[in-house]
Amino acid sequence: xxxxxxxxxxxxxxxxxxxxxxxxxxxxxxxxxxxxxxxxxxxxxxxxxxxxxxxxxxxxxxxxxxxxxxxxxxxxxxxxxxxxxxxxxxxxxxxxxxxxxxxxxxxxxxxxxxxxx
Amino acid sequence: xxxxxxxxxxxxxxxxxxxxxxxxxxxxxxxxxxxxxxxxxxxxxxxxxxxxxxxxxxxxxxxxxxxxxxxxxxxxxxxxxxxxxxxxxxxxxxxxxxxxxxxxxxxxxxxxxxxxx
DNA sequence: ATCATAGTTGAGCAATTGTGCAACTGTAAA
DNA sequence: TTTACAGTTGCACAATTGCTCAACTATGAT
Numbered sequence: 683x684x685x686x687x688x689x690x691x692x693x694x695x696x697x698x699x700x701x702x703x704x705x706x707x708x709x710x711x712x713x714x715x716x717x718x719x720x721x722x723x724x725x726x727x728x729x730x731x732x733x734x735x736x737x738x739x740x741x742x743x744x745x746x747x748x749x750x751x752x753x754x755x756x757x758x759x760x761x762x763x764x765x766x767x768x769x770x771x772x773x774x775x776x777x778x779x780x781x782x783x784x785x786x787x788x789x790x791x792x793x794x795x796x797x798x799x
Numbered sequence: 800x801x802x803x804x805x806x807x808x809x810x811x812x813x814x815x816x817x818x819x820x821x822x823x824x825x826x827x828x829x830x831x832x833x834x835x836x837x838x839x840x841x842x843x844x845x846x847x848x849x850x851x852x853x854x855x856x857x858x859x860x861x862x863x864x865x866x867x868x869x870x871x872x873x874x875x876x877x878x879x880x881x882x883x884x885x886x887x888x889x890x891x892x893x894x895x896x897x898x899x900x901x902x903x904x905x906x907x908x909x910x911x912x913x914x915x916x
Numbered sequence: 917a918t919c920a921t922a923g924t925t926g927a928g929c930a931a932t933t934g935t936g937c938a939a940c941t942g943t944a945a946a
Numbered sequence: 947t948t949t950a951c952a953g954t955t956g957c958a959c960a961a962t963t964g965c966t967c968a969a970c971t972a973t974g975a976t
Contacts, residue, residue, distance in 0.1 A: 689859035723837030
């Protein structure tokens with residue numbers, strides 16, 4: 683990031699580059715964008731989101747479906763809760779989770795379309 | 800992930816859960832999906848993809864725009880190359896990069912729509 | 917051939933992240 | 947109240963990741 687690392691051709695002072703610089707995303711937008719994608723960048727969370735896109739499920743159901751510990755699932759559900767991607771409903775000792783963001787399904791399905799070409 | 804961790808309510812043997820299990824994504828799909836999202840989960844790569852969605856740029860241009868070292872940018876460009884999200888064109892000593900995947904722009908813009916509500 | 921420059925690459929480091937473990941909360945049944 | 951169970955949480959640790967540094971390749975100019 684030192685000035686010396688920048689090439690001397692001055693290509694970066696062209697109109698083209700200035701225009702890109704002008705349009706560049708703000709730091710906050712970049713962070714929210716990469717943050718959103720990073721939630722979907724883990725295979726456990728992908729499986730959870732897929733499962734919840736089909737049915738409302740309790741923590742135990744999810745652990746069973748993913749063959750993972752209750753603890754691991756709960757940790758990931760917290761991530762999804764913090765990101766407001768899932769909501770939950772308590773019923774006795776059990777907690778039922780479901781998706782709480784229509785955008786995320788769209789994003790998720792766009793990703794599916796991508797990998798399926 | 801031990802059996803003991805699974806609850807004893809047998810909720811996971813309901814028809815509902817069996818049906819989700821039947822529809823569940825294959826491991827390979829899950830990995831490709833989370834892999835795709837993980838490429839977009841880093842703010843540096845988000846900026847690079849955004850910049851390249853506007854213009855074809857050389858490594859130096861990108862480093863200048865992102866205020867990062869040539870090396871750091873080159874490392875990230877390799878990630879994008881390996882994922883076949885960018886292509887490059889050599890011209891003398893310089894290397895010009897551009898997007899090489901129409902899907903990724905769609906996914907990217909869907910993400911933008913998400914954060915902008 | 918020699919030198920300078922644009923970019924690549926591997927090693928190493930610091931920061932982040934996913935999961936297991938164990939202790940904890942809260943609800944229900946005995 | 948006591949006990950059991952569904953789920954949560956903090957800590958620790960291993961694995962991954964992004965960047966720097968320095969050495970390297972490749973191209974062009976002298």
